[in-house]
Amino acid sequence: MKNENIIYFAFMDYDVNKQREQQEVERFSKKNRILFIEKPFSLFFFFLNKNKRNKKNLKKITSWKQGAKRCSNSHNLYFYTPRPSWYPLTRVPLINKLYYKLFINDLKKIQYDLKFEKPLLWITQPPTFPVINHFHEKCVIADWCNTWEEWFAPILLKGWWWKGLRKINLQWKRYWITKILKKADIVLVSAIKYYNYAKKYNNNVHFFPNGADIKTFISHNDHKTIPDDLKSIKTPRLGIMSANINKLVVDINLIKLLSQSHPKWSIVFVGKINGNIENIDKLKNVYFFGSKSHPELPKYLQNCDVNLIPYNLKEGKTLTQSGIPTKLPEYLSVGKPVVSVYLEEIEKIKDFKNVVYLAKNQNDFLKKVEQAMIENNEKLEEKRKFIAQKYDWDKIVNQMENKIEIFLTKKYGTQGNQ
Secondary structure (H helix, E strand, O other): OOOOEEEEEOOOOOOOOOOHHHHHHHHHOOOOEEEEEOOOOEHHHHHHOOHHHHHHHHHHHHHHHHOOEEOOOOOOEEEEOOOOEOOOHHHOHHHHHHHHHHHHHHHHHHHHHHOOOOOEEEEOOHHHHHHOOOOOOOEEEEEEOOOOOOOOOOOOOOOHHHHHHHHHHHHHHHHHHHHHHHHOOEEEEOOHHHHHHHOOOOOOEEEOOOOEOHHHHHHOOOOOOOOHHHOOOOOOEEEEEOOOEOOOOEOHHHHHHHHHHOOOOEEEEEOOEOOOOOOHHHOOOEEEOOOOOHHHHHHHHHOOOEEEEOEOOOOOHHHHOOOOOOHHHHHHHOOOOEEEEOOHHHHHOHHHOOOEEEEOOHHHHHHHHHHHHHHOOHHHHHHHHHHHHHHEHHHHHHHHHHHHHHHHHHHHOHHHOO
């Protein structure tokens, strides 16, 4: 697929983390022009948040006024910050419709200025569905890669009234999900659970699991090089890589169990602490190394004996239901054993059978780590590396391109360029 114009309605900002959206856009922009629409920030939360976060939001207001900007690293990629939203009021269908009327008018001007004629609309969140049929688009691609039903400020809104509000919100979300699945020409999903649901409303649904930048990991995977800050940490080491380290993402009680049950184990966190971790940093055998650049990560994972996925299953539904974690193929690419809390999506994929240790509960997790250390050998490490290569983002995006090309060819002729 090449020479297409793509308007990509993102679930997050481009510079937040290198997740599925960024990986897709980075690769599609090599041969196509992309207008990346960042997630609008809420005026409601702007007044609730502390000044630190509002500095970024003030910049976003300025960016909105400036219009679209070309990416400095790619002449095919443009960024646009939309006008501030009225979220959570936009969860009311009528208010959502009013907001998107203004949003669409803004975006039409950008489309005209950049000459994004007959674009492909790429939608990653349901409330964006009002944009359909307003840009003379060739086709609509729904990319279901997040837990759409659950994403509604559960952290900030508490109280007896929240249960009722959340129930109403989920009803709206299901309405929007159904609406966008019916209107989309192509549906891409990151989880088998989403695939089964989407097939009820659309016949052109394709499963593409989350991947990883395996080539980068392999090229920087040198087990002989131990990072300086890791050299003094005793073995065996348990590695945990996480973009967000807090009790909503990580099962803190599980970390405490691992630490206290085996004082000689060293638990190594690589990533940013951005919330309450309930003082696990005070445990003698738990270490935090902060965020590292992408090329540095393999050196840390390779020099751990077992790498872990210790998600908080009670709080982290947006993480645990949206497909396999992107860190899983990255873990596998260095060959070391992987122990994870029970994630249904991992169990459903045959590639991971007898490769990933899935724990039923905390005590079982402890046993699985012990088992992984005993069973590991060179043959198993090579098997893990081989499986990881199937989940390289280059391969996944190429497969996506093929599905889109097939649709465009059927509808418009050769690659949809008519």
